Amino acid sequence: MKTYPAGKIYLVTPRFASQCGYTITVDLWNNVEFRASVLSCCVHIVNDEQFNLTVQIHVGTNRIMASTYVQTLSCMYSPWAAREIFCEENYMQVSVQRKIPPIEDDYAQDSQDWSLILPEASSAESGIWQVVFHISGDKRTMTVKEAHQMNYGINSTMSRILLRAPYHTNEAQTVLVHGVPLSVIRSSTFYKQHWMILVVDTAVACPLDGTSFTDDLIIWTVPRIFTPLVTSAVHQDNTSMGVNGIKLNSTTMGERNYTIDKNDTALAIRVPIGAQDGYYKSLVVDGQYGIKYSINLFLEHLWEDEAWGLNKINVIHPVTTPFIPQPLVLIDGMYMPTFLRWQN
Structure with missing residues (x-):
C-alpha cells in the first residue's frame, strides 16, 4: 500500500506506518484494513477541519501480477479539544x-x-x-x-x-x-x-493491556484518570465506546448488552463473548478442536481539568479470546453455524 501527496509516492512499511500515523491490519480471513490518522504525514489539511488522503493499493502475490486501485479518502473533523x-x-x-x-x-x-x-x-x-x-x-x-x-x-x-x-x-x-x-x-x-x-x-x-476474560465476557479496564498526564483537578468526564472504530449510542449498547462501568479509579468495558460485532475462528490446537472470538473495541474518554480545559483520548483495542475448546459436532445434510465451520 502506498500514499502519494503532491505527486510523491511513499511505500507504507511498518516503520513508516508507525512514524506517520498509518495502521494496516489483517484479520483471520486475510481481509486487509487500512486506517490513517487525520494528522498522518501525507494528509492534505484544510483549516484543520477538512482532511484528504489518496492511497494506492496493490492486490496480488507480486508487483508484476498485482491489480492497482487508487482511493481518495476524505473527512471533516472539528472542533478539536485542547x-x-x-x-x-x-x-x-x-x-x-x-x-x-x-x-x-x-x-x-x-x-x-x-x-x-x-x-x-x-x-x-x-x-x-x-x-x-x-x-x-x-x-x-x-x-x-x-x-x-x-x-x-x-x-x-x-x-x-x-x-x-x-x-x-x-x-x-x-x-x-x-x-x-x-x-x-x-x-x-x-x-x-x-x-x-x-x-x-x-x-x-x-494503555498496553487491561483485558481479562470470564466464561462469557470480555472485560477491558483502563484508568479513569491517566495520572502521568493529569496534573490538576478533573472537573468532569464522559466516556463512550464503540466497535470497529464506530462510536455506539446508549440504545445500541443496551441492545447488544455492552456496558461501561465506572468507579473513582477505573473504567471497565464489558462485552459478551459472541457479540454480533465480532467473529469466531475455528481451529485445532494439539488435537483439540476449539474456537477463538475476536472483536475490535474502541474507547473515547473526555475530561476537563484546570491545566488544559478539554482533553480527549481515543483508544483502538483489538481483543481475541484465549482458545476455547469445543465438542466437534457433525450433522449430515444440515447447515452448520458459522463458528463451527472449518477455517484454514
Missing part, C-alpha cells in the same frame, strides 16, 4: 493546540517539566523546533530531524503541534496506574526565536 491523544495498535499520538492564551491573574504552572526545560530552551539554537524527553530524572534533547531518525513523528499544522511514537521507544516508560500498564512518554516540544520561546507539553500515555 489536547487529543490517539492510541492505535502500532503507535501513540498526541496533538495540542498552539495558540497563545491571554495572561490571567490566577495562572497556574502546569508541571515541573516546564521548569526543567528552561535551560535547554534558553541555550538552544534559534529558528528550529526541538524536543526534550524527560526520563526518570534525566533529560534527552533532540532536534526534530534527530527525532525523526529515531522514528518519532513531530509536526505542526495551522493550530496544533503533534508528536507520534511507536510503542516501547527508548524514551518510553511503562507505568502501572491502578494495575493497568501504560506506555508513557514525557516530552516538551519548543521553538525559540531571539525574542521568545514557545514551549508545548507533548506528553502522551496509552
Whole structure:
C-alpha cells in the first residue's frame, strides 16, 4: 500500500506506518484494513477541519501480477479539544493546540517539566523546533530531524503541534496506574526565536493491556484518570465506546448488552463473548478442536481539568479470546453455524 501527496509516492512499511500515523491490519480471513490518522504525514489539511488522503493499493502475490486501485479518502473533523491523544495498535499520538492564551491573574504552572526545560530552551539554537524527553530524572534533547531518525513523528499544522511514537521507544516508560500498564512518554516540544520561546507539553500515555476474560465476557479496564498526564483537578468526564472504530449510542449498547462501568479509579468495558460485532475462528490446537472470538473495541474518554480545559483520548483495542475448546459436532445434510465451520 502506498500514499502519494503532491505527486510523491511513499511505500507504507511498518516503520513508516508507525512514524506517520498509518495502521494496516489483517484479520483471520486475510481481509486487509487500512486506517490513517487525520494528522498522518501525507494528509492534505484544510483549516484543520477538512482532511484528504489518496492511497494506492496493490492486490496480488507480486508487483508484476498485482491489480492497482487508487482511493481518495476524505473527512471533516472539528472542533478539536485542547489536547487529543490517539492510541492505535502500532503507535501513540498526541496533538495540542498552539495558540497563545491571554495572561490571567490566577495562572497556574502546569508541571515541573516546564521548569526543567528552561535551560535547554534558553541555550538552544534559534529558528528550529526541538524536543526534550524527560526520563526518570534525566533529560534527552533532540532536534526534530534527530527525532525523526529515531522514528518519532513531530509536526505542526495551522493550530496544533503533534508528536507520534511507536510503542516501547527508548524514551518510553511503562507505568502501572491502578494495575493497568501504560506506555508513557514525557516530552516538551519548543521553538525559540531571539525574542521568545514557545514551549508545548507533548506528553502522551496509552494503555498496553487491561483485558481479562470470564466464561462469557470480555472485560477491558483502563484508568479513569491517566495520572502521568493529569496534573490538576478533573472537573468532569464522559466516556463512550464503540466497535470497529464506530462510536455506539446508549440504545445500541443496551441492545447488544455492552456496558461501561465506572468507579473513582477505573473504567471497565464489558462485552459478551459472541457479540454480533465480532467473529469466531475455528481451529485445532494439539488435537483439540476449539474456537477463538475476536472483536475490535474502541474507547473515547473526555475530561476537563484546570491545566488544559478539554482533553480527549481515543483508544483502538483489538481483543481475541484465549482458545476455547469445543465438542466437534457433525450433522449430515444440515447447515452448520458459522463458528463451527472449518477455517484454514
